[in-house]
Amino acid sequence: MDAALLVIDSRLKALYNGKAETDPEHRRMIDQFAASMGPAGFDDLLDGACTLIFMFMSWLRRACEDHEEDVIDHVVPTLVATMRMMPKTFRPEVIPTMVGLLVAAGTGLSPNLWRAQYGRWTEAEMNPLEATTVLLAEHINRITGGDHDFATRLITEALSGVDEA
Incomplete structure (x- = not known):
């Protein structure tokens, strides 16, 4: 999961630095990193991304419950609207899969x-x-007052707590 968090944190930093699109050099480095992991490492990267989605949605679910809101109602419409505005990234046929991941985790x-x-x-x-995964992390960062590192810190602290146990 560390590799997935590294990729997501890198994308968030690029986004916050005004680079909505990853520059070709950065994309090449991420692709090389993924390729160097081999098939098992690549599967771990996929599992890590899904685990991040689960952890982010779990945190959001608890935050929504504190305000007597439903996490699905709070998160999914916003993210779907964003996905629809990004047709190069989210072709219409992948949106149901991405929503399914969010709903499952939620x-x-x-x-x-x-x-x-x-x-x-x-x-x-x-x-x-x-x-x-990036949209979900950015959503968390935005609702926590614009702290650009909140979502990454949330996961890092959770992982360090597991390591100490």
């Missing part, structure tokens, strides 16, 4: 296991999966 189900019932990930789903 209801306490493992996105990894939910997605596994539909077979292996396709190449066309890689960029949308990454972008969904």
